[in-house]
Amino acid sequence: MDESLILLIILSLSLGAGCWLIFIWAVKKRQFDDTEKPKHRMLDDD
Amino acid sequence: MTSLSCNSCHHCGIVFRWEPLRHVSADGTLKLFCCRGCQSAYQLICSAGLEDFYLRDDRSVPTVKETAAIHFNDDDLIRHLVPEGELCRLDILIGGITCPSCIWLLERMISRVDGVSDVSISYAGGIASIRFDPVLCRPSEIFLSIAGLGFAPRPYSPALSDQVARRERDDLLLRLGTAVFFTMQLMAYSYSLYAGYFQGMGGGIRNILQYASLFVATPVVFYCGWPFISGAWQSLRSRSPGMDLLIAVGALSAWFYSTWAVFSGHETYFDSAAMIITFVLLGRLLELSVGRTAMSGIEALYAAVPQRANLLNGTTSNEIPVDDVRPGDMLLVRQGECFPVDCIIVEGETEVDQALVTGESIPVFVAPGRDVRAGSVNIASPVTAQALRPAGQSYLMRVAALVQMAQAAKPSLQRLADRVAGWFVPAVILLSVLVCAWRLGVTGEGIGPAMMVALSVVLIACPCAMGLAVPAAVLAACSRSATLGIILRSGDVIERLAGIDCAFFDKTGTITMGRPQVLELTISQGFSEKFILTLAASVEHSASHPLARAIVEFSARSGVLPAECRDFTVFPGRGVSGIVADGQRVVCGSAVFMAEQGVADADSGGMTDLSDTAVFIAISGKYGGRFLLRDQVRHGAGTLISLLSARDIDLRLLSGDTQQVAEKVAHQIGMNIAHGGMTPDQKLQLVRETQLSGRKVLMVGDGVNDAPALASANVSCSLTGSSDIALENADVIITGDDLARLGTAHRIARKTMVVIRQNLAWAFVYNIIGIPLAMCGMLTPIYAAVAMTVSSLLVSLNSLRLMRIKHNG
Numbered sequence: 001m002d003e004s005l006i007l008l009i010i011l012s013l014s015l016g017a018g019c020w021l022i023f024i025w026a027v028k029k030r031q032f033d034d035t036e037k038p039k040h041r042m043l044d045d046d
Numbered sequence: 047m048t049s050l051s052c053n054s055c056h057h058c059g060i061v062f063r064w065e066p067l068r069h070v071s072a073d074g075t076l077k078l079f080c081c082r083g084c085q086s087a088y089q090l091i092c093s094a095g096l097e098d099f100y101l102r103d104d105r106s107v108p109t110v111k112e113t114a115a116i117h118f119n120d121d122d123l124i125r126h127l128v129p130e131g132e133l134c135r136l137d138i139l140i141g142g143i144t145c146p147s148c149i150w151l152l153e154r155m156i157s158r159v160d161g162v163s164d165v166s167i168s169y170a171g172g173i174a175s176i177r178f179d180p181v182l183c184r185p186s187e188i189f190l191s192i193a194g195l196g197f198a199p200r201p202y203s204p205a206l207s208d209q210v211a212r213r214e215r216d217d218l219l220l221r222l223g224t225a226v227f228f229t230m231q232l233m234a235y236s237y238s239l240y241a242g243y244f245q246g247m248g249g250g251i252r253n254i255l256q257y258a259s260l261f262v263a264t265p266v267v268f269y270c271g272w273p274f275i276s277g278a279w280q281s282l283r284s285r286s287p288g289m290d291l292l293i294a295v296g297a298l299s300a301w302f303y304s305t306w307a308v309f310s311g312h313e314t315y316f317d318s319a320a321m322i323i324t325f326v327l328l329g330r331l332l333e334l335s336v337g338r339t340a341m342s343g344i345e346a347l348y349a350a351v352p353q354r355a356n357l358l359n360g361t362t363s364n365e366i367p368v369d370d371v372r373p374g375d376m377l378l379v380r381q382g383e384c385f386p387v388d389c390i391i392v393e394g395e396t397e398v399d400q401a402l403v404t405g406e407s408i409p410v411f412v413a414p415g416r417d418v419r420a421g422s423v424n425i426a427s428p429v430t431a432q433a434l435r436p437a438g439q440s441y442l443m444r445v446a447a448l449v450q451m452a453q454a455a456k457p458s459l460q461r462l463a464d465r466v467a468g469w470f471v472p473a474v475i476l477l478s479v480l481v482c483a484w485r486l487g488v489t490g491e492g493i494g495p496a497m498m499v500a501l502s503v504v505l506i507a508c509p510c511a512m513g514l515a516v517p518a519a520v521l522a523a524c525s526r527s528a529t530l531g532i533i534l535r536s537g538d539v540i541e542r543l544a545g546i547d548c549a550f551f552d553k554t555g556t557i558t559m560g561r562p563q564v565l566e567l568t569i570s571q572g573f574s575e576k577f578i579l580t581l582a583a584s585v586e587h588s589a590s591h592p593l594a595r596a597i598v599e600f601s602a603r604s605g606v607l608p609a610e611c612r613d614f615t616v617f618p619g620r621g622v623s624g625i626v627a628d629g630q631r632v633v634c635g636s637a638v639f640m641a642e643q644g645v646a647d648a649d650s651g652g653m654t655d656l657s658d659t660a661v662f663i664a665i666s667g668k669y670g671g672r673f674l675l676r677d678q679v680r681h682g683a684g685t686l687i688s689l690l691s692a693r694d695i696d697l698r699l700l701s702g703d704t705q706q707v708a709e710k711v712a713h714q715i716g717m718n719i720a721h722g723g724m725t726p727d728q729k730l731q732l733v734r735e736t737q738l739s740g741r742k743v744l745m746v747g748d749g750v751n752d753a754p755a756l757a758s759a760n761v762s763c764s765l766t767g768s769s770d771i772a773l774e775n776a777d778v779i780i781t782g783d784d785l786a787r788l789g790t791a792h793r794i795a796r797k798t799m800v801v802i803r804q805n806l807a808w809a810f811v812y813n814i815i816g817i818p819l820a821m822c823g824m825l826t827p828i829y830a831a832v833a834m835t836v837s838s839l840l841v842s843l844n845s846l847r848l849m850r851i852k853h854n855g
Binding site (some may be wrong): 002005006009013014016017019020023024027032033040 | 149168201212219220222224227230231234235250254255258262789
């Protein structure tokens, strides 16, 4: 019981950490600099 | 695939005021254009294969001006290049971007220039970042491709302050993202622990969950919460307790207590520590994301003055850098060029457009002996001018210096919440320490229960609601304002705007439209109105003078389109002449011009108003009629004045015009006090003097001449279409022509302050009830955490009420 709980905690932490690392990468890549344009861009054909 | 309609330009969409240009496109349909500029922009777009642009229904592009020859100097532009490996990067600030379609078009047009490898334009700031191969293409080619579409490109070097602001925002974003991630993990453990608290839980599982909580809460408190901890340390050292201190004390005490509890088998409260930090970080980020512009108005002022001047040497002229111009040098200023320094005209007559310098949109006639300020545009014919001052001491540069000084002198405002926290924080900390000491010393409890009671005092007092009280209301107010066409530069503008008791208005361009309109037309006997209008429009439609445009517009509104006109001649400052279809010579212009042209009986009677202008028309030497033009008062000005005076605000009109004209306009809109003949320094002086008497000043203006006063006023306001330097210094920007929106902005500001006070009062009442309960030990930290969430929600909902404010309601 205790072992499975520890396993689950580690599993959820590593899953979450994956998302967190992607988020850090996105900030460093300046993905959040201009949040206005992409929503218009999707309406363009090309 | 057809144009919008048969009476508007296919490119820019303006409704024709004159005979349109016809153009048959490749697929055989007829396209109509308002001017050659728009036609060539259309051809450019089509030749690039981007006809799809005209299918977009959200497009609104600027009318392309037919300027003599737009000229960009590679030597000047090269200084702005940033080398990036084989390629170069060039940042360009593009003026005139109004919609996503502009960006769509610009990105495609620029990327079609040979050698450009990628283009990205930010929607918010209008800044294009272009990477290109300097071997294949020169920067001026890129500039020309932008200018050819009617947009105004300007080299842009990001100011240091912008980079700092961006780094700050990125840092905050990283901390918030991290806090959200860890707090989410933490919640899973905490809810299990809460369930265990009420229903019972095995000691082993409880311990595992507590260790996991400790593991994820630590980075939230010490990394994400670092800005608060260091802020708290600074506020301790400067002995000015603020919000940061309360947050840091709350979070740190919860963390230390819980860490101790993990090892001694008590309940933990890591989630409270993490929640506080996450919520307040969110509030900070919301505050920071309110209205940001990348534009530096002072840079724009410097950019307005050309970098080069044409020095006359006997009969030849050569280009020299403007910094090398010495007083006394003879300069040649061609048509369409800007005066590089303050000069005196020596030879030639022309008209100059001083819109940038004085905000006056009507061109001024200048003859030898008249002085002209740097930054004015020569619009009629080439002149020789003698430099009066070196470039660095020109009028424009002096204004820039005044603005910089006024900006530096403006005191930075303390956050409202900080001021509330100033006395609140020490009181809370003192209380919790006292309670802890009391429980330990007098009641004789153990350290654990005593600490627990002290902790619940800090937690119940802790500022989730207080941290959200201001940002939530400010954000709601800003987003509501934005949908009503009011842009608030930052959150603290609201507090300052609500507190003004004195408002100064510039006249030309602010209270008035800054462009004349035809008021009435008197026709001499024997002519029909339609006949006069047709002739006037035919002659005037080739002229670029605002008076001429007003007459053409007036004719178009009466349903008259211009006809053909030959031998069109401009007499600078006096009028125009031309020969119409049936061979009659038509002259249009001032009373003096009529006398020169030998026209008798020009009737100037009935001119009651000094600010009015009369334009006379004569056909084959016979007087035909008179147009009376006036710079109309802007829509909503009267409403605004009555709104503000009803709220007991002292109103004054400041104008560079004569006292009589200023008083006349002031009277017209119901204002009592007018100051005429004001220079930029005097406007600044008046603002400063009023502030010294303890009053809070709102300054509304649009021109370069208002910029120093705008920069030093408590709150400044400009309308879109104002000069860049005025916009840069404006705390409030009104979009569109309706001045009454400023009244709405003021009402929103006052309502927001009411909501903020309600929020803070709620947080306060909640503390008054909660703290004694916590001190008696009746409120365990679990209930304190629940109460915290409920009160945050209440504060957010109260703030949302601001979203229902209506314009003029």
